[in-house]
Amino acid sequence: MAALPLVCHEPAAPFALYQGERVSAARFLGLAADLAARLPEHRYVINQCSDRYRFAAAFAAALLRAQVSLMPPNATPHAIGRLAHDYPDSYRIDDAFVAQSAGHATEHAALAVPEERIAALVFTSGSTGDPVPHPKSWGGLVGSARGEIAALGIDAFPGLSLLATVPPQHMYGLESTVLMAMQGGFCMHAGRPFFPADICAELEALPRPRGLVTTPVHLRALLAEASILPTIDFLLCATAPLPVQLAAQAEMRFAAPLLEIYGCTEAGQLATRRPTRGIEWELFPQFRLRQDAKGTWVQGGHAGAALLLSDVIELRGDGRFLLHGRTADLVNIAGKRTSLASLNHHLNSIPGVRDGEFVVPIGDGDGVTRLAAFVVAPGLTSESILAALRERIDPAFLPRPLCQVEVLPRNETGKLPRARLDALLAKAG
Numbered sequence: 001m002a003a004l005p006l007v008c009h010e011p012a013a014p015f016a017l018y019q020g021e022r023v024s025a026a027r028f029l030g031l032a033a034d035l036a037a038r039l040p041e042h043r044y045v046i047n048q049c050s051d052r053y054r055f056a057a058a059f060a061a062a063l064l065r066a067q068v069s070l071m072p073p074n075a076t077p078h079a080i081g082r083l084a085h086d087y088p089d090s091y092r093i094d095d096a097f098v099a100q101s102a103g104h105a106t107e108h109a110a111l112a113v114p115e116e117r118i119a120a121l122v123f124t125s126g127s128t129g130d131p132v133p134h135p136k137s138w139g140g141l142v143g144s145a146r147g148e149i150a151a152l153g154i155d156a157f158p159g160l161s162l163l164a165t166v167p168p169q170h171m172y173g174l175e176s177t178v179l180m181a182m183q184g185g186f187c188m189h190a191g192r193p194f195f196p197a198d199i200c201a202e203l204e205a206l207p208r209p210r211g212l213v214t215t216p217v218h219l220r221a222l223l224a225e226a227s228i229l230p231t232i233d234f235l236l237c238a239t240a241p242l243p244v245q246l247a248a249q250a251e252m253r254f255a256a257p258l259l260e261i262y263g264c265t266e267a268g269q270l271a272t273r274r275p276t277r278g279i280e281w282e283l284f285p286q287f288r289l290r291q292d293a294k295g296t297w298v299q300g301g302h303a304g305a306a307l308l309l310s311d312v313i314e315l316r317g318d319g320r321f322l323l324h325g326r327t328a329d330l331v332n333i334a335g336k337r338t339s340l341a342s343l344n345h346h347l348n349s350i351p352g353v354r355d356g357e358f359v360v361p362i363g364d365g366d367g368v369t370r371l372a373a374f375v376v377a378p379g380l381t382s383e384s385i386l387a388a389l390r391e392r393i394d395p396a397f398l399p400r401p402l403c404q405v406e407v408l409p410r411n412e413t414g415k416l417p418r419a420r421l422d423a424l425l426a427k428a429g
Contacts, residue, residue, distance in 0.1 A: 003112035004142050006032065006060050007182045015181070016053040017161065017206070018190040023053065029111050032060035035101045039065050044090035044121075046070045046083055047169065053190035054098040055168040056178050059120075062093075063113045063138060069120040071169045072131075074411045079131075115139025122171050124265045134266050143302035144268040145179035147284045151272045152259055154234055155184065157209040162234075163189040163202055164213040167412045171265045172238045176213050196225040209233040212254075216242045217355065217414035223249055224354065231255045238263070239413045241323075241341055243349055247275040262323065264310065267303040271321070283319040291315065295327060312339065331360060331371065333396045343371070346392040350385060353377045355408050358399060359421050373399030374408060374424055403428045 009015055009025030016023045035057055039045070045062045047069050049055035062069050070087060072079045084090060113119075119138045123131040149155050162181055166173040181188040189206065193199045199222060203210060211234030214222070219237060222229070223246070232254050237247075238261040247258045262281050263269035271281040283289060286301030296313040299306040312324040325339030340358050347356040356375040375385060382402050389398055409420045 002115055002139075004115050004139060005112045006063070007111075007185075009185045013185060014159070014187040016056070016188045016190050018051075018053040022187070028053075028057065029060075031057045031098075031101055032064065033111065035061035035098060036064040038101060039067065039093075040091055042067065042089050042091045044068050044070050044087045046072065046080060046087075046090055046092045048072075048075070048080065048092055048094045049098060050075075050167070050192065051095050051098075051190050052164070052168050052177060052188055052192065054095050056182065056188065057101075058093045058098055059168075059178065060111075060182075063117065063119055064111065066117060068118050068135075071120055071122045071171070071174065074417070075167070075169070113138045115142070120174070122174065122265055132265075136268075140268070140302040140304065141175070141179055142183055143286075144175050145183040147286060147301060148175060148180055148261065148269050148272075149184045151282075151284050152234075152236070152261075154186075154211070157211070157233055158185065159209070160184070160186045160234060161189065161206040161210045162186055162213060163191075163193070163199070163206060163210070165192060165194070165199065165218040166213060166215060166239075167192065170239075170413045171263070171268065172215075172261070172413060173213075175263075175269055176236060176238070176261065196222045200226050200228070200230055203232060204230040211235065211256075215239045215414035216246065217410055219250055220246060220354065223253060229253045235259065236261060239415060241345055242275055243345060244275050244279075245349065251276055267298050267307045267309070270298060270303070280316055280320045280322060283321065285319070287319075289313070289315060289319075289321065331397065333370075336394055336396050338394070338397055343373075343393060343397055346389065347373060347375065347385075349392070350377075350380075350388045352380045353385070357408060357416055357421070358397075359425060361425055362422070370400045371397060372401055372403070372425060372428065374403050374405050374428075376405060376407060380404075401428060 007025050011026035013025050014022040015025040015028040045067050047058050049058050059069055070083050072083055115138055117138045118135050119141055120136045121133040122136055123133050164177040168174055168178050193202050210232050212232055213236045233256055235254055235256045235258045242260055250258050257274055260273050261269050262271040270287055271283045273281045287298055288300050290297050296309045297306045310327050312327055314322040325341030329340035331338050343358040354376045359372045361372055410416055
């Protein structure tokens with residue numbers, strides 16, 4: 001098997017913007033090599049670095065030592081503690097540990113990793129149940145990053161600076177903010193600004209070309225709260241369906257095309273689209289989709305062997321398809337069928353709704369008889385929201401109850417794990 005390089009930068013090219021300083025690729029690799037020599041002897045490592053540059057250094061160091069990085073579904077003490085329990089031959093690494101290694105510039109060409117080496121166990125988000133681990137080889141991760149770069153067309157932006165609002169531990173964050181920078185010769189912003197004003201300030205400070213990697217939830221807040229947005233060259237969104245109206249607003253205010261990525265933890269990134277140009281997704285050319293009684297299968301590229309996808313997909317030919325929500329999200333009430341994704345789309349398209357989510361309560365054995373929904377909509381009444389929904393969806397799917405809340409307890413990537421939804425339902429009575 002071949003060995004693939006950790007980075008594809010020239011030695012002096014900027015790899016990261018870290019603590020206000022541009023760090024070269026050679027210096028990054030020196031840090032990774034120095035850190036690798038200091039790692040304890042274990043099979044697994046739980047990478048808890050919140051700083052993206054330090055995360056990348058710890059990830060690269062573990063790769064060099066043939067240690068598998070465990071990517072927790074979230075950063076809660078429960079999730080981290082469960083990982084440590086399930087993988088006893090593991091240890092934790094954080095920003096403070098990485099900061100103890102100064103690192104010196106080194107010859108980057110010598111730092112390569114066998115493509116078959118398992119680099120990470122990535123866990124599902126837990127939005128539909130318990131997180132499930134999926135092994136990722138270094139070759140598969142490199143193939144995913146390079147496929148994404150080609151599909152998005154951002155190889156036209158050499159030296160692109162990337163700022164992200166998503167954590168590096170999530171599959172989307174790992175592929176689109178860490179691996180894409182490492183394999184595309186791009187420069188990653190080490191931080192993860194949260195408040196809209198901070199995101200705008202950090203973007204404005206980056207040289208052109210520059211891009212933002214975010215989620216629909218973060219993007220919605222950014223558009224609502226920031227009066228002026230900086231011009232950027234690249235805008236990427238993923239983890240949840242993006243309303244076309246929101247995409248159009250983002251494109252106008254950022255003066256950049258907005259692209260979406262479709263993928264899953266099991267297979268990685270598979271397709272892309274520009275919502276303002278159409279609703280169809282375009283499959284990466286290295287993949288093939290086929291369907292049978294079980295559902296839709298993907299094969300090829302970094303997905304490797306055939307994998308059954310958890311989404312309802314309508315094939316359109318020539319590598320194009322439509323998404324109709326996750327298989328587990330299909331709802332059947334009184335003989336009528338829809339998906340939670342469709343219902344959430346209609347709820348969030350109501351003017352004045354800032355965030356909303358339909359929920360299927362856990363049944364009592366008699367089947368699902370009604371849905372619930374939670375909505376963040378200051379200034380709107382429940383009656384006005386229900387009236388707007390009646391114009392958009394079949395009455396069988398109207399939520400009972402419809403609960404207005406100040407905020408939905410989304411995780412770092414904007415998803416709502418099932419446990420958090422159940423807690424909301426229990427509180428609603």
